[in-house]
Amino acid sequence: MADELHKGLEGVLVAESSLSYIDGDEGKLVYRGYTIEDLAENASYEEVLYLLWHGELPTRAELDAFESEMAAERDIDDAVVDLLRDLVDADEDPMNALRTAVSQLSAYEPEDDADPEDLDASLRKGRRITAKIPTILAAYDRLRRGEDVVEPREDLGHAANFLYMFTGEEPDDVAAETFDMALTLHADHGLNASTFTSMVIASTLADMYSSVTGGIGALSGSLHGGANQDVMELLVEVEESGKDPLQWVDDAIADGLRVPGWGHRVYNVKDPRAVILERKSKDLGNASGEKKWYDIAHDIEQYLIDEKNFDEKGLAPNVDFYSGTVYYQLGIPLDLYTPIFAMSRVGGWVGHVLEYQEDNRLIRPRGRYIGDESNDWTPIDER
Incomplete structure (x- = not known):
């Protein structure tokens, strides 16, 4: 059994998780015991984030505090905006621009010296990254359209604020609710390729920025997020x-x-x-x-x-x-669809990283060697 090859790790169990459950035969998706239908209909994306990260739905007071903490983290440093301008000038793909900008965010992380095994600090880092990704995407798109960057507002929800920064106008309720629902639907989906990538990186005790950056890279492929x-x-x-x-x-x-x-x-x-x-x-x-x-x-x-x-x-x-x-x-350009997927799925990446690191073990599979084993060395002048 140990030598049986599973291409793409199909069917291989590598971890246990209580974040999301999928029944592929019944067409069922559950986040921490709640059906995706109930969450899409009743929960905000912020509630879903709290559920994924803390294991239970928040009370009103807990949600209010969580939303305030998220909203307070939306601003990005001017140097990140300057980087986005450079990437626009280079005609960079938005998904690649997002990957690069998220990596740069670590330079302005107030807890950059925190131990990766400090899960509370890792959660706060994940919250900051999640709060800033909409700002990065909206800024990048406005810059490439030759328009001024719109600063985030703290009085709007996560979804509504993105649409506001993207268009410069406060969205109507239908648009905001629809986009919020779309974020909820994409927030987590088991050990998909990008989530597993984030977990592999985190298992080395790399920081949350490295894990999320790797997740973005994995999601960019056409077989996953594209x-x-x-x-x-x-x-x-x-x-x-x-x-x-x-x-x-x-x-x-x-x-x-x-x-x-x-x-x-x-x-x-x-x-x-x-x-x-x-x-x-x-x-x-x-x-x-x-x-x-x-x-x-x-x-x-x-x-x-x-x-x-x-x-x-x-x-x-x-x-x-x-x-x-x-x-x-909703008027969103086609090449922002996958970055928006990342804007949502970061919630799952952070949740799975934190869960895995509670009982961390370096992820290190084996590959079956099929090459030569006994070649004779030939001096370079005789080859």
Whole structure:
């Protein structure tokens, strides 16, 4: 058994966790015992962060204090803004810009000399990083648009403040609630690639900034966090083609297209987060009077199930298939979708790092050697 190879560590148990539970056959996602449906409907993202980090839902007084602590940490140093300007000048991808800026944040960490095994200090670092990521993303996008950076406000929630910094205008309740729900849905999802990366880094007793920076790097790949952008790019291409969406998809599949936003390493049925986001996408379309993005996505989903039998092949929409339509209707650029995923998932990264370090053991798997074992040395002039 010890020598059995598990490519991608598929099916291998490497840790125990009480943060989130996934039932891939039933399409069920739970954060610390609470279903994702209940949390999306009733909890704010800040409540979800508190739940993930502290193990229980906060009281009103605890939530008020937590929200105030988060809001007070939103400002970023002027040097970070200067770095973002340099990255805009270099035409850096937003996800890479986020990775670089988060790494630089450690230079201004007031507890930079804290022992990584001091979990209270690590939690405070994680809270600061989580509070500042929206400021980084909004500043970067405004700078590349040639607009002034909007300073964060402490009287708005985490989601609403990001939209305010992004647009320069306070969002309406529908936009703020929708974006808050999207953050909740993406906050944690077991030992996915980016969460595991963060844990591996933390297991060496590296600091929280290193762990989160590594998580961002892992999330940037198209096989993990990049699919939401791929989905929306496909829908835009379908709409701009002028062709019937179903015919376009049919032709694309015949040409070998792998439809983004379909299938999942864990779920064998429709992702419960996709169910919620589908409904929210429809609501946004109805509110604005522009339902085409929801309609195209929904029609494609039904076609792939009814005509291509995707569900019988174990393929169903994952969270990415509808998240893009929600972000697009909120006016968010396509290349910010994955950074926004990171803005949310940092809550899970921090939670898993803290949980793992309660009983830390260096993560060090083995690889099976398949190379030569007895080559004879040849002097360089004789090769």
